[in-house]
Amino acid sequence: MAIAVVLIILVIGSVLFNFLTPWTFTPVASNWGSIDTTVIITLAVTGVVTLAIAFFLIYVLIKYRTRPGLKAVYQPENKKLEWWLIGLSSVGIVAMLAPGLIVYNDYVTVPEDAHEFEAVGTQWRWTFRYPGDDGVFGTSEPRFINGQLPLGLSPDDPNGQDDRIILSNELYVPMDRPVKALLRSVDVLHDFYVPQIRAKMDMVPGIVSWFWFTPTREGRYEILCAELCGVGHYNMRGHMVMAPQDEFDAWLESKPTFAESLTLGTTGGLVDQGEALVNGQGCVACHSVDGSPSLAPTWQGIFGRETSLADGSTIIVDEAYFRESIIDPQAKLVAGFPPVMIAYDFSEEQLDAIVAYAQSLGQESDNSDSSAPESEDDMGSSDASSSSDDMSLEELGAQVAAQNACNGCHSIDGSQVIGPTWKDLYGSQRTFSDGTTAIADEAYIRESIMNPTAKVVEGFQPVMPPVPLSEEQIDALVAYAKANSSLSVEGE
Numbered sequence: 001m002a003i004a005v006v007l008i009i010l011v012i013g014s015v016l017f018n019f020l021t022p023w024t025f026t027p028v029a030s031n032w033g034s035i036d037t038t039v040i041i042t043l044a045v046t047g048v049v050t051l052a053i054a055f056f057l058i059y060v061l062i063k064y065r066t067r068p069g070l071k072a073v074y075q076p077e078n079k080k081l082e083w084w085l086i087g088l089s090s091v092g093i094v095a096m097l098a099p100g101l102i103v104y105n106d107y108v109t110v111p112e113d114a115h116e117f118e119a120v121g122t123q124w125r126w127t128f129r130y131p132g133d134d135g136v137f138g139t140s141e142p143r144f145i146n147g148q149l150p151l152g153l154s155p156d157d158p159n160g161q162d163d164r165i166i167l168s169n170e171l172y173v174p175m176d177r178p179v180k181a182l183l184r185s186v187d188v189l190h191d192f193y194v195p196q197i198r199a200k201m202d203m204v205p206g207i208v209s210w211f212w213f214t215p216t217r218e219g220r221y222e223i224l225c226a227e228l229c230g231v232g233h234y235n236m237r238g239h240m241v242m243a244p245q246d247e248f249d250a251w252l253e254s255k256p257t258f259a260e261s262l263t264l265g266t267t268g269g270l271v272d273q274g275e276a277l278v279n280g281q282g283c284v285a286c287h288s289v290d291g292s293p294s295l296a297p298t299w300q301g302i303f304g305r306e307t308s309l310a311d312g313s314t315i316i317v318d319e320a321y322f323r324e325s326i327i328d329p330q331a332k333l334v335a336g337f338p339p340v341m342i343a344y345d346f347s348e349e350q351l352d353a354i355v356a357y358a359q360s361l362g363q364e365s366d367n368s369d370s371s372a373p374e375s376e377d378d379m380g381s382s383d384a385s386s387s388s389d390d391m392s393l394e395e396l397g398a399q400v401a402a403q404n405a406c407n408g409c410h411s412i413d414g415s416q417v418i419g420p421t422w423k424d425l426y427g428s429q430r431t432f433s434d435g436t437t438a439i440a441d442e443a444y445i446r447e448s449i450m451n452p453t454a455k456v457v458e459g460f461q462p463v464m465p466p467v468p469l470s471e472e473q474i475d476a477l478v479a480y481a482k483a484n485s486s487l488s489v490e491g492e
Contacts, residue, residue: 004061011054018047030178030214034106035198038099045095110212114178117171119223120151121183121190121203124232126223127151128171130252132162137182138258142206145186152186153258161259164252169238169415171223173215174248180212191227194240200226215242235416274357277350286341286409289361295409295418295464296341297334301362308335322358323351338461340418397480400473409464412484419464420457422480427487431458441489445478 064070118129118137129151131137138153138160145152153160173179183192185203193200196219201209223238243251278284286296297307305317310333315321324331329341346354391399400406409419420430426445431437433456438444447454452464469477 001062001065004058004065007054007058007061011051011058015051030216034103038103041099042096045092049092107211110180110210111178114180114212115174116180116182117173118151118182118184119171119192119203121185121187121192121225121229121236123187123230124225124236126169126171126236126238128166129153130164130166130255132164132257134159134162138163140184142186161257163258164255165258166255169223170241171238172241172243172248172251174245175215175218175242177245178212178214180210183209183211188229189227190225190229190236193224193226194221195224196221197240202227218242218244237416239415270353270356271360274353274355274360277353278357283354293466296337299358299361303359303362309333310335319355322355326351326354340461393476393479394483396473397476397478397483400469400476401480406477419460422484424485424487426478426482426485427489428485430455432456433458439489442478445481446474449474449477 064072116131116137120127120129129137136159138157140152140160141154142152144154151165153163181192181199181201183201183203184207185205187205189205190203191200192203197213197215199211199213201211203209220239220241223240225233225236227233229236241251278289286294288294288298289300291298291300302317303319303322306314307317308314312335315332321332326344326346328343330339330343333339401410411421412423414421414423425440428440429437430440430444436455438455444455449469450466452466453462456462
């Protein structure tokens with residue numbers, strides 16, 4: 001009897017929660033209504049079945065509770081009951097499947113005037129492509145995928161030369177206009193999922209899937225991979241920005257065409273091409289080019305330098321070693337730096353360009369002349385200090401962050417990278433790997449720069465090296481961190 005009472009309470013509580021819950025659907029795209037209706041129908045059907053089973057159990061528990069003289073009767077078959085169960089189950093299945101099939105047909109039947117984009121899933125990031133002014137996508141084939149052609153576009157297809165290539169995880173779509181999403185994977189199963197627009201579609205290697213929607217509410221919404229795709233699956237995230245047409249057009253115009261990406265965005269020599277490639281691939285996020293310390297060895301004066309390796313041996317940096325460090329970075333690890341670099345599949349022409357650019361940054365002997373900095377405090381500070389009188393402390397902090405490649409590991413927009421984001425860092429409560437917590441005040445930010453492994457934030461690796469900066473530069477970085485935070489610290 002007690003079990004029956006518990007079931008009655010659970011049933012009443014579940015029904016009340018369903019009707020009184022404050023949770024609501026958020027309409028941000030044209031397809032939200034029909035998809036939400038399908039979800040509600042499914043919930044209604046399964047809810048009715050759940051209630052029916054619960055009431056049946058309550059009835060059985062009460063009617064056939066243990067009583068003196070009551071004996072159970074064995075009935076091996078009840079054909080009437082079986083037909084009722086088959087009939088009701090069939091009606092319920094049809095009620096759940098039919099609306100879904102109708103909505104799915106609308107979901108993939110794209111209006112003729114839809115604006116197209118392509119989302120490509122790769123372990124573990126998103127890349128995107130838009131057709132050029134001709135409105136026609138160039139062809140893509142798996143055999144073309146390499147370091148220079150990550151999307152596998154055919155370099156000989158004239159329709160693809162003006163395609164816009166977006167190698168970042170952020171995508172813009174125009175407001176109040178049908179948008180068709182073409183979905184493709186180049187390695188394993190992925191799933192393109194934007195919860196707010198009810199958009200979710202598997203991406204199967206070798207198959208192009210698609211759906212469409214019309215953005216109806218401006219905003220920035222997270223793109224997730226909803227299919228387990230490997231150890232980095234949790235971090236395969238991006239953002240979809242629904243923007244007015246003029247803002248979308250300006251964003252798209254700023255992106256390189258496929259033809260420009262083939263020439264690395266420049267018509268200059270190898271050095272210029274190497275610089276463009278290094279910047280485009282994010283190499284400068286870990287390798288500085290001005291001698292300042294960073295996550296990886298600096299490239300300034302790297303050729304001809306004697307370098308100590310993690311195994312205790314030494315090597316003179318020449319072209320062969322430099323190339324090997326790009327295509328197989330774990331082969332010879334430099335002492336004092338973490339093994340975090342991935343292998344890059346660059347073409348020979350790209351490697352030639354990168355080597356030429358690195359060589360242009362000087363030989364080891366170039367650093368021994370009278371123009372070399374005399375102390376660590378002088379390194380990387382002359383440019384900032386010479387112009388510090390002409391800019392605010394916050395602006396100086398932005399410059400110091402850029403010169404020391406801080407933005408390569410710490411985002412300022414809240415996105416996840418190697419280190420914690422600086423957005424709303426100042427004034428926030430930080431939880432450390434040892435379980436302790438602290439408020440991110442000026443003292444904490446200073447310590448994190450000068451002794452970054454003293455307090456390692458939970459969920460991040462202790463890979464940041466100490467950065468030898470002047471007091472003025474540290475003051476500037478603190479001001480820069482404050483400017484990127486909407487929080488504050490009491491007493492400061």
